[in-house]
Amino acid sequence: MRYLKLxxxxxxxxxxxxxGYGILYAPVSISEKNFDYKKVDDVDTIRFDYNRTVLPPRKxxxxxxxxxxKFDKKDCRLIDAYEDPGTFVIFGMHPCDIIGLRVLDSRFIxxxxxxxxxxxxxxxxxxxxxxxxxxxxxxNIRDADFADRGFDLFLHELDDGYLIRVGSxxxxxxxxxxxxxxxxxxxxxxxxxxxxxxxxxxxxxHYENWDNLRYLLELQDSHPLWERESEKCISCGNCTLxxxxxxxxxxxxxxxxxxxxxxxxxxxxxxxxxxxxLVAGGHNFRDTKLDxxxxxxxxxxxxxETMTISYCVGCGRCTQFCPTGINYRKNLxxxxxxx
Amino acid sequence: xxxxxxxxxxxxxxxxxxxxxxxxxxQLMIATVEKILQISEAVxxxxxxxxxxxxxxxxxxxAFVEGSVSTEKDLIELKQIREDATVxxxxxxxxxxxxxxxxxxxxxxxxxxxxxxxxxxxxxYEGLAAKPIDHYVKVDHYLPGCPPDERxxxxxxxxxxxxxxxxxxxxxxxxxxxxxxxxxILIEKGxxxxxxxxxxxxxxxxxxxxxxxxxxxxxxxYDTASFDALAKEFKRLGKTREEVLDRLSIxxxxxxxxxxxxxxxxxxxx
Amino acid sequence: MMQSRNIYDxxxxxxxxxxxxxxxxxxxxxxxxxxxxxxxxxFKPGTFVELSQPGVGExxxxxxxxxxxxxxxxxxxxxxxxxxxxxxSLKPGDTVGIRGPYGNGFPMEKFxxxxxxxxxxxxxxxxxxxxxxxxxDNRWQFGNITIINAAKTGPELLxxxxxxxxxxxxEAENITILQTTTRDERWGGxxxxxxxxxxxxxxxxxxxxxxxxxxxxxxxxxxxxLMRRGFDPRRIFVTVERRxxxxxGKCGHCNIGTAANWMYVCKDGPVFDYxxxxxxxxxx
Numbered sequence: 001m002r003y004l005k006l007x008x009x010x011x012x013x014x015x016x017x018x019x020g021y022g023i024l025y026a027p028v029s030i031s032e033k034n035f036d037y038k039k040v041d042d043v044d045t046i047r048f049d050y051n052r053t054v055l056p057p058r059k060x061x062x063x064x065x066x067x068x069x070k071f072d073k074k075d076c077r078l079i080d081a082y083e084d085p086g087t088f089v090i091f092g093m094h095p096c097d098i099i100g101l102r103v104l105d106s107r108f109i110x111x112x113x114x115x116x117x118x119x120x121x122x123x124x125x126x127x128x129x130x131x132x133x134x135x136x137x138x139x140n141i142r143d144a145d146f147a148d149r150g151f152d153l154f155l156h157e158l159d160d161g162y163l164i165r166v167g168s169x170x171x172x173x174x175x176x177x178x179x180x181x182x183x184x185x186x187x188x189x190x191x192x193x194x195x196x197x198x199x200x201x202x203x204x205x206h207y208e209n210w211d212n213l214r215y216l217l218e219l220q221d222s223h224p225l226w227e228r229e230s231e232k233c234i235s236c237g238n239c240t241l242x243x244x245x246x247x248x249x250x251x252x253x254x255x256x257x258x259x260x261x262x263x264x265x266x267x268x269x270x271x272x273x274x275x276x277x278l279v280a281g282g283h284n285f286r287d288t289k290l291d292x293x294x295x296x297x298x299x300x301x302x303x304x305e306t307m308t309i310s311y312c313v314g315c316g317r318c319t320q321f322c323p324t325g326i327n328y329r330k331n332l333x334x335x336x337x338x339x
Numbered sequence: 340x341x342x343x344x345x346x347x348x349x350x351x352x353x354x355x356x357x358x359x360x361x362x363x364x365x366q367l368m369i370a371t372v373e374k375i376l377q378i379s380e381a382v383x384x385x386x387x388x389x390x391x392x393x394x395x396x397x398x399x400x401x402a403f404v405e406g407s408v409s410t411e412k413d414l415i416e417l418k419q420i421r422e423d424a425t426v427x428x429x430x431x432x433x434x435x436x437x438x439x440x441x442x443x444x445x446x447x448x449x450x451x452x453x454x455x456x457x458x459x460x461x462x463x464y465e466g467l468a469a470k471p472i473d474h475y476v477k478v479d480h481y482l483p484g485c486p487p488d489e490r491x492x493x494x495x496x497x498x499x500x501x502x503x504x505x506x507x508x509x510x511x512x513x514x515x516x517x518x519x520x521x522x523x524i525l526i527e528k529g530x531x532x533x534x535x536x537x538x539x540x541x542x543x544x545x546x547x548x549x550x551x552x553x554x555x556x557x558x559x560x561y562d563t564a565s566f567d568a569l570a571k572e573f574k575r576l577g578k579t580r581e582e583v584l585d586r587l588s589i590x591x592x593x594x595x596x597x598x599x600x601x602x603x604x605x606x607x608x609x
Numbered sequence: 610m611m612q613s614r615n616i617y618d619x620x621x622x623x624x625x626x627x628x629x630x631x632x633x634x635x636x637x638x639x640x641x642x643x644x645x646x647x648x649x650x651x652f653k654p655g656t657f658v659e660l661s662q663p664g665v666g667e668x669x670x671x672x673x674x675x676x677x678x679x680x681x682x683x684x685x686x687x688x689x690x691x692x693x694x695x696x697x698s699l700k701p702g703d704t705v706g707i708r709g710p711y712g713n714g715f716p717m718e719k720f721x722x723x724x725x726x727x728x729x730x731x732x733x734x735x736x737x738x739x740x741x742x743x744x745x746d747n748r749w750q751f752g753n754i755t756i757i758n759a760a761k762t763g764p765e766l767l768x769x770x771x772x773x774x775x776x777x778x779x780e781a782e783n784i785t786i787l788q789t790t791t792r793d794e795r796w797g798g799x800x801x802x803x804x805x806x807x808x809x810x811x812x813x814x815x816x817x818x819x820x821x822x823x824x825x826x827x828x829x830x831x832x833x834x835l836m837r838r839g840f841d842p843r844r845i846f847v848t849v850e851r852r853x854x855x856x857x858g859k860c861g862h863c864n865i866g867t868a869a870n871w872m873y874v875c876k877d878g879p880v881f882d883y884x885x886x887x888x889x890x891x892x893x
Contacts, residue, residue: 034522054522064518068617071663073501076621076704078663112857115615214868221867221890234565234572236513236535238523248861251854254494255501255664257377262497262664268518269861273510274563276862279852280668280690285865285891289565299864302871310868323513323525323535324572501664503695 002166004175004182005189006155011162015043015091017178021125022087025060027053037090046092048157051134052317056244057090057097058104061120062268068116068251069264081263082116089125095147096139096315098128100244102150103313106306107247125170128154129162130196133203136316138329140204144313158192206333213301213336214310220335221294229331230293232324237270239296239318239328245311248276271295297332352499355386355399357420359406359413360440360469363389365431366405368486374493381500401426401499403482407433407440408475412464421476426504428495429471429478432485436557437593440469444592471593480505483538485555485590491540509560511535512552516543524551529576531586536564554590558597566597570604580605616857619661619706620646624699625681631765634687634732635697636673639707640680647680653714654739655820655848655880659856660684660696661706668692669853669875672710673735675742685735685767711856712879715740715820715846723844724752724812728803728831730759730823734767736848736879737822748782752817755785755810759803759823762793785811803827804834814839821847828886828893845883849874849892865891 006014018024019040026040027050035050037057055064069078093101101121108117128151139145147154152171155162163185166172175182240246250269255262269276272293277286286292300312318328356366366389372378379390382401386394402424408414421427429435437444443452449468472478482495482505498505512534516523519542525532532551534543538559545552558564566587573583584601591597626638641647652658657671668690674683688697696705717740725744729737737756744751760766772786779786787806789799799806803823819840821831828847835845851863851874858876866872866889886892 030520031522031527033527036520036522038520055517055520069663073664076619076661076663076706078618078661078706080615080618107859112616112859114857114859115617218867218869218890232568232571234535234568235559235563236511238513238517241514241517247859249855250860250862251667252506253664253666255497255503257374257381257493257497257500259381259497259500259502262501264663268514270510270514271861271864273514274561275509277852279850280693281687285851295864298866298868299861299871301868302866303868321523321526323523324568502698503665503691506691 002172002175003185004164004166005158005161005185006164006182007161010181012043014178014181015046017181018089018091018125018127018174019043021089021174022123023085024089024091025057026091030054040091048092048129050092051131052094052136052315052320054242054317054321056100056242056315056317057093058101058244058247060085060088060090060124061101062104062108062117062247062249065265065267066116067263067265070261071264072261073259078264080115082119085120085123087123087125089127091127091129093126093128093151094131094315095128096137096142096144096313097244098126098147098150099144099307099309100313100315101126103245103304103307103309103311104247106304110306125174126151130154130156130200132200133205134316135205136320136329137204137314138206138316139314140201141206141208141210142312142314143309144315145200145204156193157196158189163189163193206329206338208333208336208338210310210332210336213332214303216335216337217298217301223335225331225334226290226294229326230290232326233272233289233293234324235272235289235292236323237272238321238323239326240270240272241268242317242321243300244313244315244317245300246270250275271299297328301332351381351383352400353385353398354382355402355420355424356384356389357386357402357404357416358388359404359417359434359472360409361406361431361433361438363405364486365403365434365484368484368489369403369430369492372489372492378493378496382496396420396423398423399425401428403428403430404472405431405434407437407469408467408472409440409469410462410464410466414467414475417472417476426479426499427476428480428482429473430482430487432483432555432557432590433469434472435481435483436590437469437471438485439589441471441592442588444468444588445598481507481560483508483540483556488540488542507560508538508540509563510539511559512537512539512541512543512546512556515539515541516546519543519547521546524549525572531573531576531578531582533569533586536566536569536587536591553586556590558591558594562596564591564594564596566594566600567604570601574604617708617855619659619708620650621704622707624701624703624705626701627699630685630767633689634685634767637684637686637696637699638674639682639684639705641707642704644680650680650710652676652682652710654717654743655714655736656710656712657736657853657856657879658682658684658707658709658711659853660686660692661708662692662695663706665695666692667706667854668696669711669856671736671739671848671879673738675739675746677743677746685732685738687732709856711853711875713877715848715880717743719844720744720818721750722752724817725754726810726812726817726819726840727754727756728759728819728821728823729757729767730803730827731761731765732767733822733824733848734758735822737820738768740820745782752813753783753785753811755787755812757787757789757803757806757810759789759791762790763796763798766790783811785809802830804830807834807838815841817841817844819845821845825849825893832883832887842883846880847883847886848879849881850879851875853879865889
């Protein structure tokens with residue numbers, strides 16, 4: 001791997017350089033307490049200190065609403081309606097989100113590629129940045145606190161700049177094109193990085209090994225927690241919509257007014273809604289809120305074989321963005337008998 | 340389910356737009372959608388007072404009915420519309436959920452309210468407590484909103500013109516609110532937002548402007564609204580039982596589970 | 610850059626024949642418009658296709674014809690929703706979109722050399738007809754065959770007339786056909802649930818592959834009856850129904866199981882073996 005140092009005073013110039021590759025998306029403040037990825041015109045609005053964005057960056061690869069096809073009534077043929085976003089740059093992705101995207105890749109690319117997702121994925125330049133955990137984070141338990149792949153460049157903050165890891169050919173091209181901004185890594189930079197890494201590790205609240213969780217979730221199917229916690233649930237779907245690895249979608253055909261053509265669209269769905277398990281004829285395989293509540297815990301903790309981690313990356317969104325304060329991590333720990 | 344496709348494939352569908360007790364806002368919305376000229380080309384309006392003075396009663400393929408049944412006259416008219424229509428679409432909050440005129444549903448006696456408003460004055464038709472139209476007749480499709488969203492009006496008409504029918508939305512407003520990129524104002528500001536129990540389709544317009552959802556599109560259908568869990572959260576935020584009931588009653592007073600579930604959350608406390 | 614085929618794109622197929630089976634089910638015969646696709650399109654019994662009517666939507670439908678017939682396939686479709694209602698209005702000559710086949714299908718290769726017991730209830734006859742016709746087309750590879758077809762009433766028995774018409778050759782071919790109804794006073798044939806007729810089957814429990822398809826509540830009692838009669842659980846297979854929207858393990862609607870064994874019916878199924886069935890919560 002190639003390592004470089006970006007001094008703090010060159011950061012602004014580097015960000016402007018990135019804008020040259022396409023639309024720049026980065027975390028910005030959207031309200032008093034919340035952040036989200038937005039298109040950035042003024043690089044000074046980028047928040048380096050954000051905790052987590054409301055929506056995960058998957059929205060750029062798997063848009064919340066997207067037209068799959070257009071069609072003409074006369075011959076039943078579908079015309080691919082993929083809209084090329086052009087090359088774009090996502091700046092500031094935390095390790096959990098980078099790993100979350102790779103978890104999505106395992107479903108959307110590794111097996112029978114979803115051509116819409118795959119084409120966008122090839123257009124996205126990913127610049128990661130290291131972060132410090134808050135009370136919702138448990139990426140360390142999920143083995144998603146350090147991204148060793150899945151980015152073009154990754155920034156670790158030092159006292160006077162950033163240590164950059166170059167993770168792809170595109171990453172090399174980017175730094176080559178503005179090599180005057182960078183310095184060579186010195187021994188003290190490495191010791192600052194390792195010190196910060198130790199400090200970060202010390203900030204997590206829990207360090208258990210959750211390898212047995214999958215089986216405990218199955219064994220604890222009658223645990224009183226399920227009734228108690230699902231009663232708090234308002235079925236808003238926030239937990240799934242803000243999840244970096246949720247990928248359920250629904251498809252709908254929208255005809256044109258002229259009665260001759262139309263489009264086939266897809267949009268994010270959520271297993272927390274009644275329709276999710278409903279089949280024609282009216283039978284519902286997840287008929288109650290309790291069924292749907294459990295479903296998410298089972299799905300998120302299933303094993304993603306290509307990443308050798310669970311589908312949950314421990315980003316903490318489903319807990320922070322639950323309107324009724326259902327604490328996902330605490331619930332899992334209760335299932336494990338930790339709390 | 341009555342099919343319209345045989346109709347649509349042979350001739351223009353005949354459409355009626357009717358109003359019972361309402362503000363006529365739904366009609367206005369239909370009349371002012373951007374594609375109204377294209378719609379007028381695609382269908383024949385048998386009745387649409389806001390658009391044509393040549394409106395008359397009679398057989399239609401699709402009837403859009405706005406407004407609640409609030410008088411005997413409304414009821415007679417509604418029954419006639421149902422008889423004349425192949426497909427009946429309830430449109431708007433009044434028609435589907437009784438509207439704001441149902442706010443006090445179940446709390447006060449109708450004669451008592453009548454007297455308060457009209458004293459011993461006389462009106463042409465006997466009044467009735469405002470009710471959603473599916474209380475009286477079979478409704479084939481529901482197009483919620485106060486008023487409905489333009490995209491949905493066009494979607495409904497398009498599906499009929501295509502020889503099929505619209506899919507009912509039952510996702511909550513929260514769904515579209517997250518997709519729209521808004522932060523949750525219930526979490527962040529403790530606002531009494533009803534998004535989680537309200538049918539989506541508005542793209543969370545109000546919340547986008549920082550205004551909490553008051554539920555104008557009505558409770559999510561098929562008994563999926565978790566009024567109890569939401570009320571519990573409001574209670575935790577210090578809202579009183581009356582405040583919560585008031586808010587939920589604006590557009591949800593006819594939901595048979597609503598009051599009971601709020602009471603459950605407040606555990607009988609006053 | 611070379612892109613792989615869009616997995617959600619469909620092949621245009623033409624309706625060749627529409628045959629009413631019951632009040633709510635029709636049998637459709639389709640042919641691929643493009644011969645180069647039709648001649649190379651293969652499926653296994655027990656797999657399904659996504660049937661698309663642009664402007665209305667897509668639905669998963671199991672294939673009910675023999676996989677030996679190339680370029681054509683049949684679907685038995687119940688009028689149960691928006692899309693199927695539209696499909697029911699189609700006439701010969703109309704077109705639809707098809708993608709697939711999807712799912713694992715029945716492991717027919719494991720069935721070879723054995724007797725076959727097929728038990729269908731209601732719409733379950735559709736996928737099992739594919740197994741049955743495949744077995745007839747490859748008659749020499751299988752031992753005795755028994756098929757039990759159950760429905761509430763006679764007019765609701767799918768493929769009743771087709772199976773009836775086979776009675777003439779059934780004996781000579783060592784095939785037993787049992788058609789039974791549960792709630793039909795006027796039905797002159799067998800009565801009662803499928804499980805009550807297991808004593809009439811003409812197969813050797815020690816060497817029989819069993820394929821089941823019916824409503825979820827049928828499986829538990831069938832399993833008990835089959836175990837009691839000594840059928841080998843390793844050779845009992847069931848095909849199940851879920852909301853398979855994408856067919857390729859992505860959209861998430863057909864997910865089943867638990868964190869320890871998370872599956873998608875459209876990819877890991879729809880055919881499951883006995884042990885999957887009893888150990889996967891939510892599958893029965």
